[in-house]
Each structure stands twice: as C-alpha cells, then as structure tokens.
Amino acid sequence: MKIHAYLFFDGQCAEAMSFYAQCLGGELNLMRFSDNPEGAEGVPAEHRERILHACLMVGEEVLMASDSLPEQGCGGASEATGVKxxxxxLQVNSIREAERLFAALSAGGQVRMPLQQTFWAARFGMLEDRFGVAWMINCEADKPA
Known part of the structure; x- marks a missing residue:
C-alpha cells in the first residue's frame, strides 16, 4: 500500500503545482477539464481551463491535486479555503537540502517555525506556502552527498 496526498485548489492548481515542481523537482503532468476525453459537458465554459487532475512525480513519490469547481467547493466541502x-x-537527508526547500517553499508564504535544530532533528521547520498549504521540513541527520 502507498498513501499519497491529494490537494484541492480553487483555480490555482496549475500555478501551485508548477511552483512545487520548481521547488521539489520531478515531472509534472496537468490535465484540464477541457482535456477530458469524455468531454467537458456540465463544466461551465469559464472553468474548463481549471485543472481536472495534476500529478507531480518526484522519484517514487507522488503529489496529486486538482481545482474544485465553484459548485463543488474544495474536495466536496462548501468552499475552497486551503488545507486545514x-x-x-518532507524528510530530507541534508541540512543544505532542508535549507533550500524551506527557503523555496516559504517564498511568498509565512514561516510558522523557523528551520532550526531540535532535539529530534538536525533541522526542522514549519511554514505555510503562498497557496495556504502547510509544510514541515525535517532533516534527522546531516548526510551530505
């Protein structure tokens, strides 16, 4: 079994997933509602360029996402208000990688706990990115390549 995260956005999915691909690397695939091989009937014309499904492959790890439609809300919720x-x-192997990811993901967002040494990790920090998604960066021990 594998467990993968699936994020819901309100029209910012392409921008957010492109940002994550820039920060994390990997291969990004986007499918818009207009790309649906079964057609986009039932999707208002102004929302057909929203993302039906996005998949970011980073090695063997997967981050998936989509845009909700206004009448659906966020993943079936009443409104898309970010992840709560x-x-x-993210578990990384070096302090340098922890620092790089923390700086990249926090750009335009808000630091909740600065990246620092803790009793359990060489570096740990928490942030909320500019799309409202919370991230934790953890480096248990520095193992530079």
Whole structure:
C-alpha cells in the first residue's frame, strides 16, 4: 500500500503545482477539464481551463491535486479555503537540502517555525506556502552527498 496526498485548489492548481515542481523537482503532468476525453459537458465554459487532475512525480513519490469547481467547493466541502488540519511533510537527508526547500517553499508564504535544530532533528521547520498549504521540513541527520 502507498498513501499519497491529494490537494484541492480553487483555480490555482496549475500555478501551485508548477511552483512545487520548481521547488521539489520531478515531472509534472496537468490535465484540464477541457482535456477530458469524455468531454467537458456540465463544466461551465469559464472553468474548463481549471485543472481536472495534476500529478507531480518526484522519484517514487507522488503529489496529486486538482481545482474544485465553484459548485463543488474544495474536495466536496462548501468552499475552497486551503488545507486545514494537516501538513505536507518532507524528510530530507541534508541540512543544505532542508535549507533550500524551506527557503523555496516559504517564498511568498509565512514561516510558522523557523528551520532550526531540535532535539529530534538536525533541522526542522514549519511554514505555510503562498497557496495556504502547510509544510514541515525535517532533516534527522546531516548526510551530505
């Protein structure tokens, strides 16, 4: 079994996933509602360029996302207000990589806990990116390549 995160956005999915691909690397695939091989009937014309499904492959890891439609809200919720009650957690092998990712993901966002040494990690920090997604960066021990 594998467990993968699936994020919901309100029209910012392409921008957010492109940002994550820039920060994390990997291969990004986007499918818009207008790309649906079964057609985009039922999707208002002004929303057909929203993302139906996005997949960012980083090695063997997968981050998926889509845009909600206004009448659907965020993943079936009443409104798309960002991710609440959870965080994306990145485990890295070097302090340098932790610092790079923390700086990249926090650009335009808000630092919740600065990246610092803790009793369990060489570096740990928490942030909310500019799309409202919470991230935790954890480097248990510095193992530079």
């Amino acid at each position: 009650g959870c965080a994306m957690s």
